[in-house]
Amino acid sequence: MSRDLTIPITEEQIMELHVGDAVAISGIATTGRDAAHKYLVDRLIEGKKPLPTEDQRIFDELKQIYRGGAIYHSGPILRNDAGKWSIVSSGPTTSIRDEIYEDKVIAAFGLRVIIGKGGMGPRTLAACKTHRAVYVHGIGGAGVTNARAIVEVLDVFKKEFGLPEALWKIRLDRFPGIVTMDAHGRSLHEELGKDFDERLAALLRGGSEG
Amino acid sequence: MTATVAAMSAKHGEMNVERNWTEILNGPAFGEAIFDLVRRTACELPEDMETALKRAYDEEAPESTARVVLATFLENMALARKKQAPLCQDTGTPLFFINHPVGLSQRAMRRLCEKAVARATQELFLRHNAVDPVTGVNSGNNVGNGFPGVFFEECDDEAISVALILKGGGSENVGRQYSLPDDALNAGRDLEGIRRVVLDAVRRAEGKGCPPGILGICIGGDRGSAYLHSKHQLLRPLGDVNPDPALAALEELILREANTLGIGPLGLGGKATLLGVKIGALHRLPACYFVTVTYMCWENRRRAIRIEADGSCRFIG
Numbered sequence: 001m002s003r004d005l006t007i008p009i010t011e012e013q014i015m016e017l018h019v020g021d022a023v024a025i026s027g028i029a030t031t032g033r034d035a036a037h038k039y040l041v042d043r044l045i046e047g048k049k050p051l052p053t054e055d056q057r058i059f060d061e062l063k064q065i066y067r068g069g070a071i072y073h074s075g076p077i078l079r080n081d082a083g084k085w086s087i088v089s090s091g092p093t094t095s096i097r098d099e100i101y102e103d104k105v106i107a108a109f110g111l112r113v114i115i116g117k118g119g120m121g122p123r124t125l126a127a128c129k130t131h132r133a134v135y136v137h138g139i140g141g142a143g144v145t146n147a148r149a150i151v152e153v154l155d156v157f158k159k160e161f162g163l164p165e166a167l168w169k170i171r172l173d174r175f176p177g178i179v180t181m182d183a184h185g186r187s188l189h190e191e192l193g194k195d196f197d198e199r200l201a202a203l204l205r206g207g208s209e210g
Numbered sequence: 211m212t213a214t215v216a217a218m219s220a221k222h223g224e225m226n227v228e229r230n231w232t233e234i235l236n237g238p239a240f241g242e243a244i245f246d247l248v249r250r251t252a253c254e255l256p257e258d259m260e261t262a263l264k265r266a267y268d269e270e271a272p273e274s275t276a277r278v279v280l281a282t283f284l285e286n287m288a289l290a291r292k293k294q295a296p297l298c299q300d301t302g303t304p305l306f307f308i309n310h311p312v313g314l315s316q317r318a319m320r321r322l323c324e325k326a327v328a329r330a331t332q333e334l335f336l337r338h339n340a341v342d343p344v345t346g347v348n349s350g351n352n353v354g355n356g357f358p359g360v361f362f363e364e365c366d367d368e369a370i371s372v373a374l375i376l377k378g379g380g381s382e383n384v385g386r387q388y389s390l391p392d393d394a395l396n397a398g399r400d401l402e403g404i405r406r407v408v409l410d411a412v413r414r415a416e417g418k419g420c421p422p423g424i425l426g427i428c429i430g431g432d433r434g435s436a437y438l439h440s441k442h443q444l445l446r447p448l449g450d451v452n453p454d455p456a457l458a459a460l461e462e463l464i465l466r467e468a469n470t471l472g473i474g475p476l477g478l479g480g481k482a483t484l485l486g487v488k489i490g491a492l493h494r495l496p497a498c499y500f501v502t503v504t505y506m507c508w509e510n511r512r513r514a515i516r517i518e519a520d521g522s523c524r525f526i527g
Contacts, residue, residue, distance in 0.1 A: 020275075035346070077299050077337045088334050089290075089299040094380045094418050117476065118380070118418040139279060140380065140420040140476050141509050142286035143299040162348030163338050164299075176282075178275065178478065192472070192479055193416065199471050200413045204395070204406055 008068025009112040024174035029070040035165035037101040066109035073116035075164025085153040089143030092117040103127035119189030135181035149175040244326035266482035276480025302378040304358035373514035381507040384415035417477015420507035431492030436502035443488035
């Protein structure tokens with residue numbers, strides 16, 4: 001059974017979550033991957049103030065979307081029918097590439113949920129604990145089943161980054177995933193990684209069977 | 211073609227075949243066949259992959275995360291096929307491997323591949339994936355320098371065969387090349403050394419390359435040829451047996467051992483870490499001993515077609 005989370009998500013709801021919990025996320029979020037994270041940090045969060053009007057407008061709108069909300073690491077394929085965008089295929093992309101940015105994004109915007117795949121590192125884990133957020137692992141590669149849970153494309157920011165790299169403002173309806181990093185300081189990736197290391201060490205100690 | 215060669219070909223009655231091929235390359239059917247190949251590779255997994263994923267599902271514990279994940283994979287596979295939508299949003303780098311008879315224009319074939327991917331991009335079977343690394347600008351049609359990758363081999367066969375791999379970025383990022391001996395892994399220049407570094411590569415890839423994966427491995431070669439040869443290995447069906455018994459045994463051993471690491475589907479724990487291991491070998495310099503690992507995700511998107519001299523064509527993989 002998965003727990004329903006509707007954006008805006010409260011601190012209390014986040015604290016009830018633990019690694020291994022299946023969740024279904026609903027509400028307005030954005031996609032955002034490499035170029036988007038670089039822009040959020042270099043330009044909006046740490047950029048020279050005052051910001052140019054267009055950047056300030058994006059910054060203000062993203063603050064509203066992300067407060068208690070979610071960012072989804074994904075570079076979707078989209079259809080455009082007479083000016084109206086919709087999602088064709090959109091699974092999660094590898095999150096670790098954004099490890100150098102994510103803690104700053106969580107702190108600056110008050111995000112509650114990071115959705116991606118493959119897990120993230122100690123900086124993001126620490127930010128999840130300090131700012132009450134979780135990392136939700138989506139089903140990698142499952143572009144079509146994930147697209148079913150992205151019911152509407154509402155807007156796009158920084159389209160010039162290219163369609164996969166832009167920030168697409170989307171409406172999620174019971175988007176599925178598993179909490180693998182929680183706000184209590186636990187990372188399933190870290191814990192499983194220790195098991196993998198032990199098993200690998202045993203295999204290498206043993207030498208070849210063949 | 212020089213006049214002398216043309217005269218010789220004519221003498222041997224090959225002129226007609228050549229003229230046929232030129233007509234076929236220039237006609238609409240060839241382009242249509244390559245486009246079909248791209249579309250189908252993006253939307254439909256080959257049968258051996260489907261069978262392997264179903265078996266993996268059956269072997270995971272009921273109620274386990276691994277099983278839930280594999281069930282979603284199977285659902286995604288069926289839905290993508292039905293809707294003719296790309297299985298994964300990352301449709302990867304298209305890599306064409308073309309075997310062709312003597313005398314065909316490789317430039318013409320490359321152009322056909324470029325045209326097919328541009329059209330497939332427009333029709334939403336491929337994502338905009340070709341980015342200029344200096345300016346950061348996306349070409350918007352999947353055509354750019356070295357993009358798509360097209361690799362040729364002249365052969366004795368009278369037909370053209372075109373194999374396509376769509377190689378996604380997540381799995382591409384976790385590929386590795388080792389130079390043996392490797393001190394840290396205590397890996398020497400022998401099969402045991404190969405086993406050690408390959409298991410290390412699987413551990414490091416963890417969930418980041420979307421397991422259960424398939425490994426294409428090259429032993430030997432130089433740094434460049436080895437990566438390409440490792441990708442050639444991914445064209446082999448999952449169920450084939452390496453003709454070299456030593457490599458066949460090593461493939462089997464690595465597959466079995468990697469699946470005891472517990473990494474499982476998407477790295478969230480489970481039995482299915484790898485679905486296949488394919489190893490090839492290239493002669494090397496005495497000073498060099500590379501082991502090159504290309505990681506392919508659970509969506510091993512590869513398909514092949516065969517185009518006959520009469521213009522007819524069929525899928526062969």
